[in-house]
Amino acid sequence: MANFLFYFFALLALVSAGLVVVSKNPVNAALGLLLSLVGVAGLFVLLNAALLAFVLLLVYAGAVVALFLFIIMLLDTRLEPSKPSPRLTLIAATLGGALLVVGVLSLNQRAILLAGGASGTGPTLKHYAEQLFTTYLLPVQLVGFLLLIAMLGVIVLSKKSDQAEETL
Amino acid sequence: MIIDLPHYLLLSAVLFVLGFFGVLLRKNTLVIYMCLELMLIAATIALAAFSHFNDTLDGNVFVFFILTIAAAEVAVGLAIIVALFRQRGTVQVEALNHLRH
Amino acid sequence: MTTDYLKSVAESNQWWALGPEIMLACAALGLLVMEIILPKKDRRFIPxxxxxxxxxxxxxVIFNFQTTWLGENLFGGLIKLSPWGQVARVFFLVSSLLVSFLGTICLPRTKLPRVEFYHIVMVVTAAMMLLVHSNHFVMFFVALETVTIGFYILVSYFRDNALTLEAGLKYLVLGALSSAIMLFGIVLLYGAVGKVSVNGITHTGFEFETLNNFLRHHPDNFLAIAGALLLVGGVAFKIGAFPFQIWIPDVYQGAPTPITAFLAVSSKAAGFAVLLTLVNQVFTPLAGVLVPVLSVLAAATIIMGNLAALTQRNTKRLMGLSGISHAGYLLIGVVASFTVPWATSAVWFYLGTYLLASMAVFGVMTYLTGPDDTNQTLDHYEHLAKQHPFLGGVLAVGVGSLAGIPPLAGFMGKLLLFIVAFQAELYPLLAIAIGGVVLSIYYYFGWIKSAYFEAWRPAATATTAAPQSAITTPSLSGKLILGLLALATLLLGCYPGPLSDWLPF
Amino acid sequence: MNSLHAQLLQLAIATPLVAALIMAGGLPKRLAVKLAGVAFVVPALIAAWLWQQFPAEGGATYHYLSNWDTGLGRFGITLKLGLNGIALPLFLLAATVGLAAGLYALRSGAERLKLYLMLLLTMQGGLLGVFASVDIFFFYFFHELALIPTFIMVGLWGGRDRNYAAMKMTIYLTAGALLSLLGLIAIYVKSGAQSFDLIELKAVLAHQSLAPTVQKYIFGLLLFGFGTLVSLWPLHTWAPLGYGAAPSSAAMLHAGVLKKFGLYGLIQIALPLLPVGAQTWAWPLALLAGIGNVLVIGLITLAQRDLKQMLGYSSVMHMGYCFLGIACLSTIGSGGVVLLMVAHGLSAALLFMLATSVHHRTNTFDLTEMGGLAQKTPVLAACFVAGTMASIGLPAFANFWGELAIFVALWKFSPGLTAVAVAGVVISAIYGLRAVARIFFGPPSEHLQQVMAQHPPADLGWGERLPALILLAALLGLGLYPQLLSRSIDQALPVGIAKVSAGSATVSPAKP
Structure with missing residues (x-):
């Protein structure tokens, strides 16, 4: 059963990710991203990280993809003209991809993976909270500032010019 | 056959490569941006898998941070794309060649 | 969870050790508060x-330079203060101070909100300082992303200008790509190490010491090597090394000039600080792989940067492209640091002289541009020396120092790097660096020439209509700051004692 | 007593630099010119005094030593000043030519005179520093300090093609300087002395010399680095162009003094520290210099019509003799080189200055357009003739002794090359005397007659006569009594050369 679920979610994630890469319509791409995220969330559940799956769906599916769709509608972009990519880019992409695939394939043979064996029960919400508020307190604070400047940045970048007129 | 760490790693790597291809090949900046998100997500799969099979929590906690950061990145990125669209009326990469002229 | 554990965590969270960063962040928040509570006419004091x-x-920072927390693991191993971290703090603060100063010249020409600019500059600076202190990849990545996202905003800050936004978008896409690559590298390293238990405490590959220990025992672990290479590739993007230098000219040209300076100086220095930490503390056992890779990077970077800069006439692109070649020289120092311990000092000395000279040049550039600062070419400099001898002098000192002409500070920086490279026996790299320096003389000299020689005798050649740039006459404080930068460049070239004594060799 | 002299040496170098700084601080023009005059005279007086006080038998060691920390002490870089038997003549040369060039510049009426004088003073300070530096890092540093003003002066006050000339000079000379810097760093690192102090380096390397291959590479770096700076064929192309464009005082100081930096470096540093490397490179160097500099450039000089270009090429040609002398690897050859360096410095400076004086009166540098100036300006003619004769190497002038010593040494080294060198003397006599004949004798061209009709040429005024007389007096003094300098040179040289001529037998076991 677990095997079947893994293959199902993995396939879902991969196929819909392929959709993101190849689809001509940005709306389809965004929907592909959404499906891919669902697949990844399923994998998270299989990995005993249900909380992460939940957060992923909440943040990504709920906010990020919605934001993408919203912007696509707002900008009303036309379909991508099917111009061939410049040859150099194609070569670079193929080379880069080939290198990565070779690397991944050789992983199976060469890597000494020190898998310690998974424990039966996954971490609970409490475990996360303990970590976040003890060891990782400083990064949490920093992320707070990160979100603050991101918010300020969005405001600065998208406030209408005539409103932003300042008399400093 | 037992689903083990290498399976997850392979999946993560393939997803990462897919996203990488998308960034290089696509012309629509919005789609490019989605592909970048795909790359980040691919990394989180590997992270969660390592975390699970090594029985350490740190990887999962890191995923939290990555998700937060990615959301912030998306917000800023979309703001820039929208602002550029207002000026140029397009989000295609070909239109991004006005510098150096 | 016992109270003992909480207590130990609380003890390791030494907030005072991060005093400067916290002060900076609080001050940044204070700026926002001031904007809300101050009446409109008093808001001009906020910058x-x-x-x-x-x-x-x-x-x-300067008065607490020898702080008691040096070398201790703080925040449960997330943070480790080092003498180099202290140097980096001073470096980033000086740089952000100067960027803020350039902002006060540049921003009033636009109708954009201003307080946010200073706020983001300060937060980014604090994040850079944390980045250099970080001893753990989670901290590392979070700090790095704070810096990067801050830069996305700052680069596209002049949103009325389509070119600026274009630069912002390019930086965004390529920056996010490099972050993703770096993240994957971190993940692989984390996975390679697995779980290490020492005295019942779990350690992971996120911690630099653990990772270093692991690599010492498994220097040929494929996963770890792949991770290290991906990580170094991501850093190479930040410093603009080959083949990740493609973004530099466009982004430098499009970004607001103060931000170009910020990118050129602080961002590059942060990249090198990180690279030095990784190379000297984490990846030492991987020297066999990293030395060839970094050497090739350095050589290609020097060659690419200098060749591309030869025919460049846009000054911001020129600074970007020549900045690539400086990154190449610095990479030689990084390669040398595998074998020669004091190479780190040489790299920081070089960065210090680069800070002074670049900021002087960017200062002059800021005064020279009008509201649209994306299109400044050498032609704009044609009457500079005659009409504004002061700005001309500062420019000559700054550019001369970048070119490495004695008795300016840049020469001392290059000298130390060359000695280091010699001691590390990197002869081919040295030869390439010398060739690069000679090439760079050509374009730097061309810049000085266009500022000084063309307009000297106007009778014969004044027929061509040079683009008249709107030069802002520097205020007294502006003159003071630029003059200090030029003077420091000159004095450090003649008497480098203060800087070299201060650096922990 | 000795410390007083050391302070005087420091004072000589500091005076021009400090004066330039004071002038930069916004001195009124009249005061600035006076200050500059003082700053040119003081080093000359000090140099003369130091030379007079120099111990008769003490040429082999350094005197007037002083040592300042520059904050780079941990790298073995200190500002160590002092003079030995080789450095003294060149220090004296720098002071003398600097005085002449300075006096000439004061009366030259150049545009933006203050800036001109400031740059000239900086150059002068750097030149004095070069020859007084015992620390080879500062030796290089002072050279660059003197070099930068040259570029600026060519770029700002130069004649035709000044932009191109300034650019070309900058790139060639920077490349050469960087190569030699690499060589110096190589000595520093490879010797293991961890010091740039020449005295210490000599001591360390005398104890244990470098491996032959290492010596070969380092000497090659130094040879081509310094060679570019001294216009060794085929790296010379910057020189005629640069001198053709340079304003007179800059050309005087550069061609007369600064150019000797490379030769001085080879004799003072490369020969004693790298004897085996010198042996490997002796023949290539001799061939390049003999065929290239003397013969090829000599023939090219014959074809010149432009007076300043001709002087530039002739200066390149004379450097060939110096390289030949160095290639002999003998005391007498190197001694001749030092003497010829001083003599050529004086005569080249004199001729570059007088060429400008001729230009003032004829408004052209074209030799075919001139003529008949001797009757109108007899003093100028006399000085020019004397300078030309010195430059050819006729007896009674200092150049004669230098060339003679080189020829004697060269005969032992290779009679064939000696023949080439002697042929070179004939060539230089032909173009030198032909130039004199064209400028001063024979009928003036129509164009020139018009110019002279509008502005009747005056003879040398005191502003030109005084510097010319100083240079001529030095040339004649040395020519009639070369022992003034040669003794100290001879004492200093054997330290390095003896080892070279003894061959590899004395070379101590190579370092691994």
């Missing part, structure tokens, strides 16, 4: 308040 705050933080 000066920002500069005063940064200067005070700078003084704090």
């Amino acid at each position: 000066y308040a920002a500069m005063v705050a940064q200067a005070m933080v700078l003084l704090t």
